[in-house]
Amino acid sequence: MLNSLKKSIIKYTVIALGTFALLFAFNLSTNNQNNAQAATNWQTVAERGLSKSQVAARRWVSFHESTNRYYARNGNCYGKFQLSIGYLHGNYSHKNQELTANRYVKNRYGTWTNAKHFWQTHHWY
Numbered sequence: 578m579l580n581s582l583k584k585s586i587i588k589y590t591v592i593a594l595g596t597f598a599l600l601f602a603f604n605l606s607t608n609n610q611n612n613a614q615a616a617t618n619w620q621t622v623a624e625r626g627l628s629k630s631q632v633a634a635r636r637w638v639s640f641h642e643s644t645n646r647y648y649a650r651n652g653n654c655y656g657k658f659q660l661s662i663g664y665l666h667g668n669y670s671h672k673n674q675e676l677t678a679n680r681y682v683k684n685r686y687g688t689w690t691n692a693k694h695f696w697q698t699h700h701w702y
Contacts, residue, residue, distance in 0.1 A: 623675035627689065634689035638696055639678075647671055 624632045636645075642659040643649035647669075655662050656669060658678035665673055686692040686702070696702040 619671045619675045622672075623679055631689045634693040635678075635682075637693050638682075638689065638702060641696065642702075647674060 624635065627635065639645050639657050643657050645657055647657045649656060649659065651659060653662055654660060655665060656674040657671075658674060658681075660674065660677060660681060664677055664681060682689055682692045682702075686695060692702045
């Protein structure tokens with residue numbers, strides 16, 4: 578009787594832990610998909626109105642700056658475009674990074690292709 582009870586307890590414990598693990602994994606997967614979708618949506622908004630060559634240059638710069646990681650940090654620079662923290666004014670959201678990068682490039686280089694060419698020469702922009 579005692580042996581049977583132990584087996585039942587172990588069986589239901591394993592089932593409960595397995596269920597918990599599946600729910601936890603599903604929750605992580607859903608959150609990652611939502612974060613990726615939100616990032617893609619802001620990227621799409623920020624690229625609206627740009628030509629294909631400008632979009633390609635913009636994506637090239639972000640990849641070479643941070644491998645497209647919104648949380649990348651290098652000294653005083655942060656995010657997908659490795660902007661100076663001062664430009665972001667404490668707002669590190671995907672939206673702010675995407676839109677601030679556009680303003681920065683427009684003011685400093687005029688176009689993303691110009692920013693890319695500068696980066697290729699100096700390895701920063």
